[in-house]
Amino acid sequence: MTTSLEVINPGDIRTRTEIRAAFGGSPQGGICPSEDRHSVNLYSDPDVGEQNGYYDGWLAEEDELGPVFEYTGAGKSGDQTFDGGAGSGNRAILRHAEQDRVLRVFTRVGKLPGSDTKTHRYLGTFTLDGMEPYVWRRVHDEDGHERNVIVFRLRQEGAVQRSEQDVIPAAEETTAEFVPFRAVTAAMFQSDPATSGALPLPKQRVRKGSSTRKAAPNAETSGTFVVPEAFSTKLSVRAASAATVAVRHEAELTQAYKAHLDSFGHQTGAFQIKVKGLTSTLRTDLYDATDHVLYEAKGSNSREDVRMALGQVLDYSRYVKTPGQEGEPKRVILLPAAPPADMYTLLDRYDVGVAYRADDGGFVGEVVPKAGP
Known part of the structure; x- marks a missing residue:
């Protein structure tokens, strides 16, 4: 039996067209809300992020509530904002619970063979940390200019894929x-x-077996x-x-x-x-x-x-x-x-x-x- 492409599980790799068929959203951009699918799709591109002075990914250090995934808001130059058209995507993340939407995170992994079509790996569903939903952070872009970016702190809502390659350096x-x-x-x-x-209030951490990750210097x-x-x-x-x-x-x-x-x-x-x-x-x-x-x-x-x-x-x-x-x-x-x-x-x-x-x-x-x- 063949599984429908519209069933996308954490760890699956899909094109944006296939993701849109399942979860809606726009064909471009990093933050893509979908009203009819009750979703806000967040696309992370490690190469683009590094060029603009930030990294998205899991923090290696967990807190008392468990793991945190950091996702940097929209805006590649200048200070990021929640205001106006430039801040619409950032507002969509912040208001996702109010608007009865879930946050779905995807990270770019490559392209289809012989094509310029990008592929993305699905990490799963998330919500904002209820105690500290985001922080402002000072970064330097690829030209050395200082700017303020919004870093959202995401907590997993259900099953997610946590991979070492997605941990922030x-x-x-x-x-x-x-x-x-x-x-x-x-x-x-x-x-x-x-x-x-x-x-949402942060969920109580469910303790699992001890991690094999070594303590960093x-x-x-x-x-x-x-x-x-x-x-x-x-x-x-x-x-x-x-x-x-x-x-x-x-x-x-x-x-x-x-x-x-x-x-x-x-x-x-x-x-x-x-x-x-x-x-x-x-x-x-x-x-x-x-x-x-x-x-x-x-x-x-x-x-x-x-x-x-x-x-x-x-x-x-x-x-x-x-x-x-x-x-x-x-x-x-x-x-x-x-x-x-x-x-x-x-x-x-x-x-x-x-x-x-x-x-x-x-x-x-x-x-x-x-x-x-």
Whole structure:
């Protein structure tokens, strides 16, 4: 019995014409929504991506919810956007759950013999990560120009093909590039109107047998100074959870404190960190370039969040280096209220300060800029 070409399973290789017959979408472009097939087809071309300063693929490092597939949005030159015609494909990805569509990912593998017709391998169905659906990232295109791209964080919805050839290449060398204040790249959670749709909550990770992948070396890193995008004050998801509320509170707190620093003329930003041997990109919450202070923000002042922030700020601060500043930055945890009293003793042991929001809406802390008398 012959299997219909319209039945496409993860791992199958098809032409775009065959994919369109099964899942709809346009005959060209990287992001192809289909209303009648309830699908948004995402095409990844490794060669094109590398030329334009990015890689799509699986992160080798899984988090507590499992694997993440990174897919870079539409726009080959200049800053990517969610606005207007240029941002229509990116909006389609962000609103796929609201519009009752699934994300289907394909990667180019070659061409039909004796033809210029491209072939694509089907990886499976995905959805956006409900906690962090996308991040802004600073990259360099093939001409060396800096630009901001949208990197969507995808979680598998059903059966998918995970192949080593689809893993993002690990960082090979140490680079340290300072990006001026005009640069914009940071984790974004939602903003109106581009991201007004509902996002699914991340599914609980199903633990399987241990991986055979060896741990990658991570002795060297690169750090890029970047500037935080405006954080949103709303996070729409299918169901409320303490985790999503904390994410929203953290974003609001970071934006408010950034505005406070800016009001005193401070240059503020963040650090985008690539660790040698790893595939994921780290991003700090906030960096005050004027006073050489690194902040790690949390949405609550609980003991658990303070301990997590402590570990993160100690980790990230090793890589924060900027011209004209000697040594590691001052490390500070940014909280919505004062932490439990005994946590000050723990933070003092590691020379980590605290800044928090006062009852009047201002901020309290030894490094917090204050107006003169």
